[in-house]
Amino acid sequence: MKKYWKIVWNGITPSNPILILAIGLCSVVAVTNSVQNALLMTFVFSFVLIFSEVIISLLRKIIPGDIRVPIFVVVIATFTTIATLLSRAYFNSIYEAIKLYIFLVVVNCIIIGRAEAFSYQNSIVDSIFDGIGMSIGYSWVIIAIAAVREVFGNGTIAGFRVFPASYSPALVMILPPAGFLILGVLVGWLEFTLKKRKVKK
Amino acid sequence: MSYLANLGKIFVASAFVNNIVLLQFLGLCSYIGLTDNMHASIGMGYAVTFVTVLAAAVTWIIDRWILIPFHLQPFLQIVSFILVIGSLVGLVEIYIRKMSPHLYKAMGIYLPLIATNCLILGVTFINSLQGFDFVESIVEAVGAAIGYFMAMLILAGIRERLRNSELPDFFKGKAIAYMVSGIVALAFMGFQGMIK
Amino acid sequence: MNKILKLTLILGVVGAISGGALATVYKVTGPVISAQDAKTLQAGLSEVFPGDYQFEGLNEEFELSDSVVKIDDAYIVKSNGGIIGLVLQVTSPGSQAPIKLLVGTKKDGTVSGVKILESLETPGLGANASNSDYYVEKENKITFLGQFKGKKFSDNFVPKEDVIAITGATITSTAVARGVKVAGRVAHNYFKEKEGSG
């Protein structure tokens, strides 16, 4: 049990896909303009990541090294489409909001990276826990960013009014430029603290 | 509106008004990763232009001649597009690596980077979503690629210049690239409304 | 040669499995999706043309006054057998993807209501078009779409003149206004023709 917890925890902080690995940032900037979008992205992302990791782990002995990447991509794309179809059938309103960004999941470096670096070499159960850990690590960061952007850009969090109606929201926060700026501050903070820690060591 | 004017509109929209990197956040990995090096930025720019146009052409054919006639579009689009784009890029890379080492050094090494670049897939999806015809798709692809190229050059130029200034420790490295992109995106918001 | 065969086989099989899996999932979700779309459409129809009426699909090609706005579908509104209005599904180019609109038109030459079916506008700006808490006229609590209700077909439909634009979203405002305008013209011609032929 302890081993599994360690795998999950690894995804949440020590190798958090966004904070430490700092990859697959397209989706981070794109969907964090409201908490709602971030949440749906999280669902799609977790679904695709966990199932892809399982399948790839299952097939790891058969997949030839030469064409592993095309196979990974096909597997990931398949699950992405399934996620799309499911969300469209059962959560239509949210699907409408982020349908342009769903394909970002397909080419998300995090998923391909984890498929290669973890599930291509580890057992199915381990892969499931790695997927869970990575999903949690991914989701808490994008939801946090989305909360900040939505509060200042719209005065609400997940649709609930936080600031009084008299607050005039800074529209820029939910527009593209602020996505970059907030990510910049976040990345700066991370690299800064990591550097500090290294120096201390 | 004449057909030609319409094409012009599509081009301006994809290159400036909806700049694919700055305002649609596609292709960020390579945008941030490679702009530390002006040479690499230019090579990547050429490679992206080449592949985007190629991908737009091929996926348009697949979309119109296979997926739509057989009613497969809603569920097979993503898989077919990515499979075809990925494989094509791989083939081109292997080919020019052998045939022209010179071209390979200038552009070919950037090709694998593109197979999983969301920009390419994004452009093909926009084309399909908007229901563009063949020429419109190509124009959209060229516009998006030029928008990408421009964003790469801007960021690479500014980063090169900032190497001489004393950045605060906090913003050294990639962070400043994001901050600069934010301000450039702010400037590009000025193009809003150019297309009616 | 052996290697080529192996690659062909494996990639082919993986592709085939993926295709099969997707087809299966689509078979299950497809009907749900179309049922959902039908429900949305029905709700949309009664929203843009409030009241207890029957809607009937109409198969007709319309002459358009605008080259970029398209009419996808049309529904006639019937009450006790008589036609009292027309609802048009319009596609107008938005800031990123086309905006799909439902425009309800009355026989007396006015717009009965407008609803956005599908759009990909910027949240906080263009997306306010379909936000029911966003008022373009705060005192009277009139939403952006609400202002079209009761407008005449012969109006100009130009934002910042006779249409109040959404702050910071001129493209969206123009796109919607343009769609409504085209729908109005089409409806005008349709009713005139009906009357002419009896």
Place this chain on the structure above:
Amino acid sequence: MDENLIDLIVTSSPHIRDKAKVSLIMRGVLIALMPATIAGLYFFGVGHTLGVVIVSILSAVVAEYLSCLIFRKKATAYDLSAAVTGLLLALTLPPSSPYWMVAVGAFVAIILGKWIFGGIGSNPFNPALVGRAFLMISWPTYMTIWVKPFTQSVFPPTSAITTATPLNIIKLKGFSEVLAMFDGSRLIMYKSLFLGNVAGSIGETSALLLLIGGIALIAKKIIDWRIPAGFIGTVFVLSAVFNRDPVFSILSGGLFLGAFFMATDYSSSPITVKGRLWYGISLGVLTVIFRQFGASPEGVMFSILIMNCFVPFLDKMLPRIYGHFAPKRRMNV
């Protein structure tokens, strides 16, 4: 300004970081901006307008001071550069701007526009315009309320009569409508625009006073004449091409303010002679394109920000003053 020191200032191109000289330059710019500022106060009422100017300058200086503390740099809060940024920002804002918005703009200008790049001399973008663009995108409503001259009372500012700027009217209704505003006479229109008796940002309306300030700066060799000349000249010529009244085009909007005081910002403009000329011309082209095709009636701000992006290339591609690259190029040919 002390005449003896001027010769030292001229060579500012590779940026001089010396505090004393920076503050002298900045003092020069401040003095040059004074006439336009006073005109703004005169036209739009001393009360609220003066508040906007003071809040902007104060916030900028405070932000500068805080940034020095946060980023652990030598204090530069007293070299007047922050005050210049604050004043420039205020001059580009509508006279009825709420104070909180002005303060936010000033903080953004100083921190985002300048300090994240390491402070004065390193910023690739004009700080005041970064602040203004941020406000423009965030609060478009407040940023497009224009006050008719002489109607904004001291307290409260709400009593002012709002109107549209000449460029606004041209965008929405056409040139004849603008002309009608001035009794149909071009002469009266030119005169009003030249003196500044029209709606607009606090410091942009009076072309005459901006011109005086700008020429003074050029005469003192604080700024290079090439950028404003290229900029305004291009707008003049291109406007005529687009069938707009060229005199109207150069006198209206923020063109003079932008051309003399914003585009000439040292660290965000090219350092080569040719580069500056091309920079000015490109600015003019972009501005006309924005005015003609853009959603908003004015395009000076976005033009300058966009051209700021390309400054590294203008510096690189065109031969430098020192002639360093010139022989090499000829050899290639």
Place this chain on the structure above:
Amino acid sequence: MKTFIISVATVGGFGAFFGALLGYFAEKYKVEENPLVKAIYEVLPHGECGACGFPGCHSCAEAIAEAQASVDVCVVGGAATTEKIKKVVEEFKNKASKN
């Protein structure tokens, strides 16, 4: 059922077609390369994201082989990949010293 068969045939066909082409091209246009680069390339994630600052995993492998980049340059692979690269590099060093 018809849709099912068409789907299987379409994607399967694409897969087979490109699998064959990839195999063929790889054989026909083979390029001799540094075995160390090849070995390092094999253990990199092939995500081709460019986050390391090199255009693609292959260039990244070359840079590591030429000691222009440190072994921990790949953030996507994380600690596991770093370990593997270290191992590969060491093996090659041992081989070289034996020869």
